[in-house]
Amino acid sequence: MTATIHIADVIKHYNKVEAVRGVSFDLAAGEMVALIGHNGAGKTTLMKMMLGLIRPTRGTIAVLGENPAAGEFSSRRQLGYLPENVAFDAALSGRETQTFYARLKREPVQEALALLDIVGLGDAAKRRVNTYSKGMRQRLGLAQALIGRPRVLLLDEPTTGLDPELRQTFYDVIQKLAAEGTTVLLSSHALTELEERAGRVIIMNRGLKVADGTLEELRRLARLPTRIRVKVANLPPAGRPAWLPATASYRRINGHIVEIDAAPNEKIELLRSATADGTAVQDLELIPPNLDELYAHFLRHAERPQ
Numbered sequence: 001m002t003a004t005i006h007i008a009d010v011i012k013h014y015n016k017v018e019a020v021r022g023v024s025f026d027l028a029a030g031e032m033v034a035l036i037g038h039n040g041a042g043k044t045t046l047m048k049m050m051l052g053l054i055r056p057t058r059g060t061i062a063v064l065g066e067n068p069a070a071g072e073f074s075s076r077r078q079l080g081y082l083p084e085n086v087a088f089d090a091a092l093s094g095r096e097t098q099t100f101y102a103r104l105k106r107e108p109v110q111e112a113l114a115l116l117d118i119v120g121l122g123d124a125a126k127r128r129v130n131t132y133s134k135g136m137r138q139r140l141g142l143a144q145a146l147i148g149r150p151r152v153l154l155l156d157e158p159t160t161g162l163d164p165e166l167r168q169t170f171y172d173v174i175q176k177l178a179a180e181g182t183t184v185l186l187s188s189h190a191l192t193e194l195e196e197r198a199g200r201v202i203i204m205n206r207g208l209k210v211a212d213g214t215l216e217e218l219r220r221l222a223r224l225p226t227r228i229r230v231k232v233a234n235l236p237p238a239g240r241p242a243w244l245p246a247t248a249s250y251r252r253i254n255g256h257i258v259e260i261d262a263a264p265n266e267k268i269e270l271l272r273s274a275t276a277d278g279t280a281v282q283d284l285e286l287i288p289p290n291l292d293e294l295y296a297h298f299l300r301h302a303e304r305p306q
């Protein structure tokens with residue numbers, strides 16, 4: 001794998017604040033990676049170092065094979081960035097803003113203007129940015145970040161302020177780019193929407209990387225219980241169902257459903273005993289741990305005294 005982004009043992013101090021404490025990871029072409037963590041975890045700092053806006057205190061950063069903090073960072077043109085708080089000249093229209101950035105990046109203006117349609121701002125292109133809603137400004141920010149078909153796209157909390165439909169459009173656009181080979185790194189607090197979309201998740205806590213992997217890998221590592229919901233006919237109104245092992249933790253959801261927490265190695269045995277003794281199982285649902293639960297698990301783990 002040739003890494004488009006290479007981060008090795010990176011440390012960043014702002015005076016006494018240790019914002020990033022020895023982080024390493026590589027990102028490849030076509031990967032869509034979510035960077036998650038509480039406020040102050042170091043996500044924005046990492047992105048700013050990838051952009052060359054600030055330098056690491058120690059460690060190595062390479063973006064498309066170059067050091068972004070070096071004087072001649074020719075790969076910058078292949079880098080798209082959507083900052084957490086987009087700010088545009090309110091007196092310009094969307095069209096003028098996009099033209100301005102295209103010229104700045106020395107990219108064809110017509111292609112940059114076509115991006116306004118892609119992010120759904122075609123009809124509002126001639127309106128001044130100060131008449132735009134927050135979601136519209138966010139989409140203008142994305143259109144700006146997409147100028148020149150970047151090979152690396154860094155998005156800092158890109159979906160804040162977007163309604164569900166716009167979020168979908170937003171992810172459609174960046175997923176298409178990733179499919180064409182762009183590396184997409186996006187920081188977010190919206191874990192539920194990332195769950196189905198990010199191929200890989202990096203969890204940060206107080207400047208440290210505490211987990212890194214696909215959802216399946218994180219589930220394997222965390223070994224959190226899977227919830228098994230069994231719908232049974234004739235469930236006795238109270239008491240523990242006879243087929244349930246004495247040690248299993250469970251709850252009743254309503255008159256018919258028992259929800260059991262099953263450790264990864266107990267799943268099959270539990271299903272066997274639920275169906276073995278003639279209990280009329282009417283339905284079955286397996287609910288693996290979601291990203292919220294995994295995130296909470298890895299943070300707990302990181303905070304545990306060593």
Ligand SMILES: Nc1ncnc2c1ncn2[C@@H]1O[C@H](COP(=O)(O)OP(=O)(O)OP(=O)(O)O)[C@@H](O)[C@H]1O
Nearest residue numbers: 014017018019037038039040041042043044045046
């Ligand atoms: N310019 C700065 N000077 C001093 N401290 C800073 C500076 N920028 C960030 N920090 C500190 O570095 C730590 C990491 O901040 P960073 O902005 O990278 O976090 P984040 O994960 O992006 O948070 P958020 O989710 O709130 O955007 C925080 O403790 C923050 O207060």
